[in-house]
Amino acid sequence: MNLRFVEAFYWVATLKSVTRAAEKLFLTQSAMSSRIATLEEELGVLLLDRRDKQFRLTVAGMRFLVYAQRLLELQREIKSEMGSDVSRAVSMRIGAIESVLHSWLIPWIERLRVDFPELELELSVDTSPILADQVSRGTQDLVFAAVAASGEDVRNAALQPMKMGFIGHKRMDRKRRYTLPEIAQREILTFQRGSQPHVMLLELFRQSGEEPGRIHTVSSVSAMIQLVQGGLGIATLPLQAVQRLNGYEELKVLACDVALVPLPIHASYRTDPTSRIVEMVLSSAIAFVDGPEGLKGKR
CATH class of the missing domain: 3.40.190.10 (Periplasmic binding protein-like II)
Structure with a gap:
């Protein structure tokens, strides 16, 4: 079983959209649909209910989603244990509001490039409502905004507020x-x-x-x-x-x-069973903000 196809199904099921999942994995929509179809053929069951435009998993799809998450988590653990992904390049999309950009985003990104040289970053700056919606839809991996995002599998962490x-x-x-x-x-x-x-x-x-x-x-x-x-x-x-x-x-x-x-700052992100890089990057941001170069150091 091709785990890239399993990953494709996981994100389609989690984001409830083939289009959003394709954007998440930097694939075309046709390539994403092909991966799901191949996986369905191998399993011998339909995973997506395609009878109308409303997104739904079949009963088999809901059952397989549990296994898909386990498989991807096991893959991550094996790679971590064997050290096979230490130097693997990782693409990550980070969004922030202007207040974060003008306060600590740039020096933190400089530190991040040193600590995680394998990271390939795609940065964007927008308003809090737009960023919260983007991470909920899966088009951003990690955002720093004044409001917390909502949605299934979305996690939030409060950072040091800004005076x-x-x-x-x-x-x-x-x-x-x-x-x-x-x-x-x-x-x-x-x-x-x-x-x-x-x-x-x-x-x-x-x-x-x-x-x-x-x-x-x-x-x-x-x-x-x-x-x-x-x-x-x-x-x-x-x-x-x-x-x-x-x-x-x-x-x-x-x-x-x-x-x-003070202006509250929330970090919002989606859990990813294939990698812990988002959590590692978030920990880096929290440590930076709380350190001598961040908000606490500027008081």
Whole structure:
């Protein structure tokens, strides 16, 4: 029995889509369908119910899924025990929100390339809802976002949250300390509508009884930074992202009598019976964030 065909069936069954499974394994849809058909011919049973467009496993398919996972886990254990996959190249898709990109993603990737030279990385940066959906659909292997992904076989781990602050312009914001009413009088830039920073900012004003002026919702950290640099408002941004900036000497962290709620960061990934590389990479990220170069080291 060809275990590559077993792996193809496992991902089709887990992702509930031949198309998504093909994307996961970097195959064409026709190649994926061919592998499933060959496996069905060898087993002498139908694994997928093809009577309509709705995805369903047959009874035999549901039974074989249990065996497929066991076979792939056994294959992983054998390779690990025999050392046959030590230097094997592994492709991995990692997604992150802009806050992570501007804070610790780049130095961590540099460390990752040293610790795991066999890794072939495909990086993408997007908003939290899109990244959470991508890992749920199987088009990302590991994502770092402000919301946890959901779905069968999706796992989540909480990373160190990011401290947030009000960021202003040195020439326009000269006071040593600001009150929330003073902040409310300015135009405020925050993340996209419905995001955690946006919701928490509105809640902060509601609890204090303040009525803010105009709040602009911008999904890009870079865009907010440039707007503040141009004197067009005060932004709520992760402090570490601002500390890592070069060429924006006019930016200033505003001391305020109220604190913003930290930005939560969740790592979301799918379990893979063929490899433990995702868990190893996640452990590397957690250790980096908690270390002297990460969030704890920047306090």
